[in-house]
Amino acid sequence: MLGGYLQYGLVVALAIALLVAAATDWRRRQIDNWLNAAIALAAPVWWYASGLSLWPGVALQIAVGIGAFAVFAAMFAMKWMGGGDVKLLTALALWIEPYPFLQLLLVMAVVGGILTLGMGMWHIARRQRDRLAIPYGVAIAAAGLWVIGTIYLPAAQASISGPLAG
Numbered sequence: 001m002l003g004g005y006l007q008y009g010l011v012v013a014l015a016i017a018l019l020v021a022a023a024t025d026w027r028r029r030q031i032d033n034w035l036n037a038a039i040a041l042a043a044p045v046w047w048y049a050s051g052l053s054l055w056p057g058v059a060l061q062i063a064v065g066i067g068a069f070a071v072f073a074a075m076f077a078m079k080w081m082g083g084g085d086v087k088l089l090t091a092l093a094l095w096i097e098p099y100p101f102l103q104l105l106l107v108m109a110v111v112g113g114i115l116t117l118g119m120g121m122w123h124i125a126r127r128q129r130d131r132l133a134i135p136y137g138v139a140i141a142a143a144g145l146w147v148i149g150t151i152y153l154p155a156a157q158a159s160i161s162g163p164l165a166g
Contacts, residue, residue, distance in 0.1 A: 006049040010042065011152050014095060018141040018148075021088055025137030031084030036091050043094035061094055064101060068093035085136050092144055100151050104143045112139035 017039050021031045047058050072086040093101055116134050123132045 010046050010049055011148055015145055015148050018144045022138045022141035025135040029133050029135055031088050031137045036087035039091035040094055046095055060098065064098050065090055065093040085140060088137060088140050096147055100147050104147045107146050108139050108143035111142045112136055115139050
């Protein structure tokens with residue numbers, strides 16, 4: 001029972017962290033390192049609370065995190081992404097299992113595309129000449145919240161209520 005409450009609390013904490021990341025990226029076009037570090041450092045607690053085995057569970061999560069970092073760091077090097085976005089996605093890769101992480105990436109791409117089009121139209125309508133900066137952390141956070149809401153939150157609630165509920 002305690003594990004269920006811990007899972008639920010961690011999921012809620014991750015959701016709050018994603019909202020903070022989205023808000024700061026929207027306002028300052030920056031996702032703070034302390035926030036990304038907190039998300040990444042809380043992943044082992046999540047692994048423990050969710051009963052993830054060391055092999056292959058934790059090893060797979062670490063491999064997904066390393067793979068995500070490699071891909072997104074290359075995108076950063078090509079100036080396609082910001083550094084905070086890379087770190088946030090890498091931290092989320094430590095939390096989210098591989099298949100839901102792919103879902104996160106797809107939702108992120110759709111939300112990011114809509115965000116880019118909307119901000120681009122607003123930029124043109126206001127006849128701004130400066131370079132358009134897209135707060136992609138908003139799309140990452142929205143996709144992360146979608147995964148949390150559809151996959152992890154129901155699982156955490158089910159582990160709290162147990163077999164005698166309902």
